[in-house]
Amino acid sequence: MLKGIAYLRVSTELQDIERQRKMIDDYSKKNNIQVVKWIQEKVSGSKSNRAGLWELMQCNNEVADIVVVADMSRFSRQDDLIQVVSNIATVLQNGLDLVFINKPDKIYKADTQLSMSDTIMLIVEAYSSAMERVKIVERLTTQKEIMMQRNPYSYFCGDVHFGYKIIDNPDYCKKQVDGKVARKILVEDEEKAYLVKEIFKMYAEKKTIYEVTKWLNTNNPDHSYSYSWVCHLLSKKIYIGERCYNKKTYYIKPLIEPELFNKVQILKKENRNKAYNCQVEFNPFKGILFCGHCGCTFFQQRKDESNNVSRSKYVCNGKKLSYIKFKKSRKCSSHNIVKQEVWDATLLTFMEEVGLDFDRHTKPAVKYLKADISNKEMTLQSLQKQVSKNEKEMEKIAKILLDCDIDSLKQRYKQRYIEVENTNKELKKQIQEVNNEIAKISLKIDEMNKASKTRCLTEKEITEQFKAYIDRITAYTAAPKKHFFVIHFIAGKEFVVLTRYGINETWCAKLNLDYRFDPQTNTCIRISDNKEFTFSELEDMAVNQNMFSWNSSEQIKKEN
Incomplete structure (x- = not known):
């Protein structure tokens, strides 16, 4: 078998x-x-x-x-x-x-x-x-379209829109002759339909999607609804009775009045335009600024006078409630850092160790223009060779004309002489034009080089130079408004910078390579004699004894 x-x-x-x-x-x-x-x-x-x-x-x-x-x-x-x-x-x-x-x-x-x-x-x-x-497929599509025409509540397959549920169709019979009645139909789920109405009502009353989502999750702890889910729900036309199938629209009883739905769409568009037009503050330390206490990155809290945030600040992600719940860890103990504080510390260190390259962004353009000049000079040499060749030919023709007694030949050589002479005139015009172009490009290069010496670099341009040399910056809180920054260069050097950022007193000081930071004790150790220094002791050495590279925020701005 x-x-x-x-x-x-x-x-x-x-x-x-x-x-x-x-x-x-x-x-x-x-x-x-x-x-x-x-x-x-x-x-x-x-x-x-x-x-x-x-x-x-x-x-x-x-x-x-x-x-x-x-x-x-x-x-x-x-x-x-x-x-x-x-x-x-x-x-x-x-x-x-x-x-x-x-x-x-x-x-x-x-x-x-x-x-x-x-x-x-x-x-x-x-x-x-x-x-x-x-x-x-064609027969089934046609059959389903007929079902939808007969009963727009017919259900075949796929996800069910929130606010509705699926039940057996009481009109369906297995012995039906034409087979054009759906087994299942879509009906309103009263409990969920109420939530849909409330969501539209709240948004129309100018509640934010975040507030709507929070309300929805608070009142329905058995389910978890996301921001994007609510945003998507507010755009569905099925709630005003428009049900689409196979690119055709069928009409059912609406859950929401069309006026309310249209008002919500207008508000969504206005809010979207506001989001597009809002100014996004540049984050120069994105991806390189880390918290020394918990290892998390910092997020930038931008300046907002309406929320009493007078300065842009960096806040450790380890202080976020969502992160604490996800990692099941304690809230990070670090203090917020003023953006200018990190900027001053990094700029002071970078200026001393590397220096800013003011020609960095003009070099590619200058290189391209110099290459253009080289090409034009090659064209110029070719034109000059052609002119020299033509002049030699004209000399030969002139000698032939002096020795020739046959009129027909003389006429032919005269014609040739005139042609070569005209060609040379055109070539000389081209030479002059190429020389003028080379002079203009050379002048442009001089202007760019001169401008690069005097121009002020933008924050983005300076940041690009930072990230080309600096691997990471680790921040440690010594006390409120007092921080240690350990700046790690890609080449391997590490520098400790102290900062004090207050209303009456603002400064930063860069320690030399003889000092290293000890994260266990939150102090600095001098390698030469293994002596430990607190922030207060280093502050006295920097401000009063001038033992380190020291500068105030105002002085750094002037130098920059």
Whole structure:
């Protein structure tokens, strides 16, 4: 008795898989086959990523002797006909026979190559199956459209919009003749529909989407709703009774009045325009400023007079409630850092160790202009050679004219002399034009070089230079408004900078390489004698004893 693998597939609920199972059972009993493995999947044959088909491709003659399939359409209706034939060839190469019950006389034998006639026949059958799929899709689409026309609440598949639920259609009957009544219908879910109405009402009253989302999650603790989910819900036209299917609109009873929906859309557009037009403050230390206490990055809290935020500040992400809950950790103990404080500390260190390159952004342009001059000089040399060549030819023609007594030849040489002379005049004009262009470009280069010496670099330009040399900046809080900054250069050097940022007293001091920061004690250690210094001691040494590079914020701004 042969061992067999039965492969069954249905693409819709209307198809009965038991019919295929009975066909395979009858064939197996008749042909003395014992089915040892049933592979069943419910998916469209047009989809190539089918788990059941993949499982079949992995089977070999150790599992069974033959694969039994009801017909070619069960095996695949893919448009890729070559892939269908390839799948059949794979089954045979795995040591399994293959038979389609609708053509029981033809058994494809294992470990054999498909003949040309077999390949052609399989391609024809696969093509027929693909065409059948197209026709079925067209029939189903037409049938569903008729269902929607009869009852716009008809439901076929897919996600259900919030505010609605799916129930069995009381008008559906399995014995119906035309088959144009849906099994399921869409109805209003009163509890969720109430929430939809409240969401639209709150937004129309100029509540923010964040406030609406917070209210929704507070009143519905069993579910978690996101900002983007609420934003998307406010745009759905189904709530004003417009239900779309296959690019056509069908009308049902609205949950929201059209006037309210339109008001919400206008408010959304206004808020979106405000977001686009708002000024986003540049963050020069994005990605390189880290908290030494918890290791988190800092986020920038921009200046906002309406919220009593008078200066742009950096706040550790470890102080965010969402981060604390996610990491199940304690709130970071670091203090907020004024943006200018970090800027002054970094600029002071950078100016001493590297220095700002004022030509950095003009060098590419100057390089391009110099290359343009080189090209024009090559053109100029070529033109000058042509002029010199023509002048020599004119000299030869002049000598010939002096010695020639034949009038016809004289006339011909005169004509040639005039042509060469005119050509030289045009060439000399071109030479003059090229010389003028070279002079203009040279003048432009001089102007750019002169401007680069006197221009002020923008914050973004200075930041680009920072990030070209600095790997990271680690911030430690010594006391309120007092910080240590450890600036790590890519080359390997590390410098400790002290900052004090207050209303009456603002300064920063850069320690030399003999000092390193100890994060365990929040102090600095002098390497030469291993002596420990607190912030207050270093502050006295910097401000009163002038032992380190020291500057106030105002002085740094003037130098910059």
